[in-house]
Amino acid sequence: MENLEEHTTIHIQVPVTGMTCAACALSVEKVLKKQEGVENCAVNFANETVQLTIDSDKTSIEKLQSKVQSVGYDLILPSDDTRTQVEAYKTQKHDSLKRSAIGSAILGIPVSILGMFFMNEPWVPWVSWILSTPVVFYFGKNFFFNAWKQALHGSANMDTLVAVSTGVAYFFSVFTTLFPEFWHHRGLHAHIYFEASAIVIVFVLIGKLLEENAKSNTSSAIKKLIGFQPKTVWLIVNGEEQQVPIDEVRVGDRVVVKPGERIAVDGKVLFGHSFVDESMISGEPIPVEKSKGTKVFSGTINQQGILKFLAEKVGSETLLSQIIKRVQEAQGSKAPIQKLVDKIASVFVPVVLGIAIVTFISWMVFDGTNAFSYALITSVSVLVIACPCALGLATPTAIMVGIGKAAEEGMLIKDAESLELAHRLDTIVLDKTGTLTEGKPSIKDSFGLEDSHIIDLFVSVEQASSHPLAQAIIPFLKEKNGKTQTLSHFENVVGKGVKAVLEESTYFLGSVKWMRELGIYQENQLYHHWQNLGYTTVFLANEKEILAGIALEDTIKPDAKKAISALQESGIEIVMLTGDNHKTAQKVALELGITQFKAEVLPSDKSKIVREFQQKGNVVGMVGDGINDSEALAQADVSIAMSKGSDVAMDVAKITLISDQLTKISEVINLSKRTQSIIQQNLFWAFIYNIIGIPIAAGVLFPINGFLMNPMLAGAAMAFSSVSVVTNSLRLKK
Structure with a gap:
């Protein structure tokens, strides 16, 4: 704490x-x-x-x-053991429900049989009383305790409905058993409803048990993810291997993982060579080669050789733990439609109590024969059948299953709102570098790098830069024996380049556009040739002229074209944004079949472009991977980050593609459509069930065909409604 x-x-x-x-x-x-x-x-x-x-x-x-x-x-x-406590509570709750359901059924079913087939036998009321008492007040005691606590605070819930309905039926039956002449003197038959009070408890408990079983299936994704975490780990201590509980691992420990074992924590390989199954993270079935310097992640499976690695992230900081945490938070979040359902549910129980009272009074006023008996059975049936559970489960169960399914497929959804909104997307804005392309440009051409002083200067400035292109340029320059020198000043000019001072001279490193703004760009045939080829260019200049330049080209991701085509076929407008020059952007756009693109875009401009589409009434999704995309991701209606991008982008985005596959965007949208469809089906059946069930329970069919719903049947229907909603949600797993 x-x-x-x-x-x-x-x-x-x-x-x-x-x-x-x-x-x-x-x-x-x-x-x-x-x-x-x-x-x-x-x-x-x-x-x-x-x-x-x-x-x-x-x-x-x-x-x-x-x-x-x-x-x-x-x-x-x-x-530290919250998860264990929760599991223990759920197990205890399930076992208790199971015992109560079985115990109440053993006593309640005979009561029901007596009430249906031996109702005129004089001994039946007494036997029914004996059998139904433990059902109502032992196995069903929690309904009465909870209803009382709710009443003390001026509120009511499902327990109130069950307690009132079964309590009234039970005590009316006790009175009738003890004083049957009270009714006989008034020309009425002394009906008892012990079977109604008992069997309602039985059906509600069985329904809750089935509901609990079904709900546990909705969180199976979390259980699977937790199952990926090994309980013990091998550490190297004083040169020897020791097996210790995973809780004892600390950052900096040296860990050994053998073939067939799951990797316990995130780290960097120090020694060994193997292939690791990372499908639970990436969704890719092909094992990933691991050797010195490569990263390994908790929950993945080492397949071949022995690996020794340095623990870098342990406990709640590992990638697997973060995924589990985000899935749990997402499954606990509320979709916008759920807020409307909550408002309805908040007035549902009081309204039902009111309907039950009106039903009772109506029968007493308008029916002369057996008025009290009919009034009692109909009002009890109304209370029992009007369970709000199906309504309450309609949205969250579908959301839970949908988010769990997404996690299994390599799509980490942080909140319910994104899952609900994704199917409404009509515009998707994509960053180019690192999203549509690999983000690992290769050197295609260069000039001005014959002088060792220029090479040293170039590598010194690039070494201080955090720009992704620097990661490709630095190794290239070091191959030319470039040596890093100490800069006396360094400044990152957002969206343009960097400014540095070395030995009292000022240098600029950046794009053609910035060189033009600085007034030091000179027309050059080579530059034009690079632009025509769509290369990304980086120039080094002093305050007077360009000294050197490097041309790079990024590789388009293998699945990018397929992903873009799938989105366009579903009617979604695709827009590509990039800080690169127009020629480079145009080349990538043409290759991918994208008609709308904007080049030389600053980070702040990306969010403005997203906002412009929103102002036109579009529902906009933003897909990015870098810190420079974070503002646009925050602005978008649905934000999607690539997992190999920056931590900032993933923190801001509401959806993360763990596998980095662009085709997953269409899968998210399709899953959103299916989830929304399931929610609508659930709500339809929850509402229609009550709209039809309550009037029938109140007795509207009695003047037509003489049908009155038995509270026992009402209890069965109520239980079925909750289970059917959860079962329907589980179809999302397929």
């Missing part, structure tokens, strides 16, 4: 226990939002978490836990 209190504002995801329906999630959210210091709060019923933004100067997780406990729920406080 210490690290949480270092900052005033903290963002944290905390597991919530004790929730049984969507209304429960709203109750928790309502309580938390009232607390001082809570800036933002979103409770997700499907994966039982709350995402909090709090001011740690005004409140703490412990204080919030206390408030949540007061309404019958709990928070699992962040700790």
Whole structure:
């Protein structure tokens, strides 16, 4: 907890226990939002978490836990073994539900049989009373406890509906069993509803058990990712290999991984040669060759030789841990459509209680024969059938499965909103270098590098530069025996180049455009030739003239053309942006079939271009990989980063393509379409179920065909609705 209190504002995801329906999630959210210091709060019923933004100067997780406990729920406080606690809680919850469902069924089914086939036997009410009592008040006790806690705070949830309906049916039946003459003197038959109260509990518990099983399948992606983490690791200590728990590994330790073992932490190979299966990260089935100096990542599988590597990232800092964290956060986030559903759910239970009361009164007023009996059975049926669980599960289960599926396919989606919005994209803006191209340009031509002084000067300035082109130019210059000298001044001029001072002389390194702005560009046939070929050019100049130049060409990614074609065929407009010159941009655009492109674009211009498209009413996606793309990524409706790009770009972007395959962009959009379709289907069935079910339960068919819904049937239908919504969401896995 210490690290949480270092900052005033903290963002944290905390597991919530004790929730049984969507209304429960709203109750928790309502309580938390009232607390001082809570800036933002979103409770997700499907994966039982709350995402909090709090001011740690005004409140703490412990204080919030206390408030949540007061309404019958709990928070699992962040700790080193939070995941273990959550798993233990879910296992205990599942086992408890299973015991209750089986126990209630063993006693409740005989009660139901007695009520259906032996209802006129004088001993049946007494036996039914004995059998139904433990079902209602032992196996179903949590419904009553939770409903009472909700009532104390002026709210209601699914437990309220179950407790009221079964409680009324049970106590009415007890009264009738003890005092049957009360009804006989009024010319009424003394009906009992022990079977209704018992079997409703049975069906609700079975429904919850099936729902819990189905929900556990929605988080299987997280379980698979966690399964990639080995529990132990071999360390070299004092020259000897020792096997230790993974928690004991520290940055700087020397780690050994043998053939067939999973790599435990991220690091750099010191010794050995092997091939590593990185498909869980990249999606590529072909193993990657590893030797001295190459990177290895947690969760990947060493296939052949022994590797010894230096641990660089451990624990929560490894790539695998970050992926797990982001997938968990994304699965806990709320899609925009869920906010509307939440508003509906917040008034749903009170409305249902009102409908049940109106139903009861209507039967009492308008039906003369057996009025009370019919009023009771219909109002109980309304309360039971109107479970808001299906409504609450409709969106989050689809989002959870969709985000989990994306993670398995090498697409890391950080929030639900991006998954919901992606299918609406009509314009995608792509950065060129590192996104459409490999970002590893090769040297094609040069001039002015005959003088060793110029070579030393060129390599010295490039060595200080952070520009991607420097990574290609420096090795080339060093092959010419270039030696680095100390610069007395260095300045990075954003989007143009660099300015440096060496031995009191000022030098400039940058593009043709900047050379023209500085007034030191001279017309040259070689320069024109480079431009006609579409090469990227870098010039070194002093304050009077250009001293040397290098021409480079970037390689287009193998899957770029296929990816662009797929997006264009789906009706999406493609726009390419680059800081390169017009000729280079044009050459890449023609090769990829892109008609819209802008060259010599500054980083700040990229976000302006995105904004311009948005102002026209377009839904814009931005795909980039560098720090210079971060502003545009933040501006876009849907932002996608390439995993081999900068950390800043990946932090800003809401979607990261772990495998760096551009064809994954179409897959994200298709997954978004499928997820949205599943959400709409879920909501349709959740709404239509209640729209049709509640009036039937209230008895609208009785004047037509004499049908009255038995509360037992209402309980079965309610359970089926929740399970069907979750099962429908699981279709996204296919």
